Amino acid sequence: MRQRFFRMKGQANNLTAAELKAIEEHKYYLSQQRGTEVSIEEAIEDFVQHFAEDWRQEKLRRDNLEQRDEIEKHKYLRSMAEGRDIGRSSAAGNGAKNMRTSGVRNVNRWNETASRKSL
Numbered sequence: 382m383r384q385r386f387f388r389m390k391g392q393a394n395n396l397t398a399a400e401l402k403a404i405e406e407h408k409y410y411l412s413q414q415r416g417t418e419v420s421i422e423e424a425i426e427d428f429v430q431h432f433a434e435d436w437r438q439e440k441l442r443r444d445n446l447e448q449r450d451e452i453e454k455h456k457y458l459r460s461m462a463e464g465r466d467i468g469r470s471s472a473a474g475n476g477a478k479n480m481r482t483s484g485v486r487n488v489n490r491w492n493e494t495a496s497r498k499s500l
Contacts, residue, residue, distance in 0.1 A: 396425075403436055404428045
């Protein structure tokens with residue numbers, strides 16, 4: 382994941398793309414609230430002081446849910462291919478490896494299978 386660096390009061394802040402997007406959104410609402418344009422430095426400082434910890438916890442929760450959903454999709458596809466339930470631990474181990482190499486292909490296969498089942 383790419384990180385961007387900003388200086389705030391003499392110290393560098395490492396921001397991921399997701400954090401920067403959240404800060405830019407925060408900057409917009411902060412500017413609306415104050416009735417004047419807020420600098421990115423002010424937005425970063427306010428975000429870090431008031432929202433960063435909760436935002437990171439919520440992001441982690443959402444990311445974990447997405448990962449669990451991907452593992453379940455992988456488990457379903459592998460179980461269908463092998464004609465048996467492969468189990469969560471096997472799906473999680475193989476799923477993580479496959480998601481790095483062919484995650485998009487697995488999701489596309491899952492979507493095709495799901496659409497065929499609904500017919």
